[in-house]
């Protein structure tokens with residue numbers, strides 16, 4: 001066993017937000033701000049009560065890990081709201097799926113610029129150890145901002161391939177929970193799925209890992225509560241709080 005991975009696993013497919021970088025929380029806040037503005041205005045118009053976006057349950061169940069437009073559609077569907085699709089050039093905040101998505105991206109970029117991006121130290125160490133052990137390494141994220149985040153954090157140099165929200169759109173691939181993005185990551189590294197381990201903090205992400213028949217699905221639980229159990233239920237073979245636990249089994253819970 002190398003770095004907590006079963007024999008035969010020669011590649012690692014890392015999700016980005018919440019696994020390598022502390023950006024899941026930033027996405028979550030940007031979604032909450034966007035959806036709350038939308039829901040508040042809608043309640044004002046319809047007279048229905050304003051029920052805010054729940055940054056724990058709504059984020060985990062409907063948004064986390066999915067491509068931007070899927071997040072908009074799936075969360076609104078959970079509230080019985082269907083918006084027209086619109087198009088990628090819709091102005092931020094327009095009453096379309098893309099308009100709300102563009103608004104969320106504006107808020108996200110503003111928050112990333114003011115708060116910066118933190119890399120989880122255990123993840124940086126794990127990436128270095130994986131490279132030293134000769135494991136292949138790809139980042140597989142639904143975010144269209146992946147390349148910029150990898151650059152500003154200096155993580156790009158540790159990663160050999162990237163499948164992200166931009167690549168998914170270009171290739172017309174379905175996002176997580178479909179396995180396609182992880183399968184594309186394994187293909188980019190030239191390995192079979194069974195020889196690759198998936199590292200994921202989102203329910204949609206571990207579901208994708210399970211659906212793709214990967215060698216191991218590592219759930220990363222940074223939020224606590226019942227998220228660890230939910231990750232297992234949706235497809236994680238093991239759950240850790242930080243990738244450092246895989247480097248040092250002594251700190252494993």
Ligand SMILES: O=P(O)(O)OC[C@H]1O[C@@H](O)[C@H](O)[C@@H](O)[C@@H]1O
Nearest residue numbers: 017027064065068142143144145
């Ligand atoms: O809006 P972006 O940057 O393309 O990101 C899309 C999604 O990317 C995922 O990585 C995040 O878990 C989601 O929260 C986010 O919504």
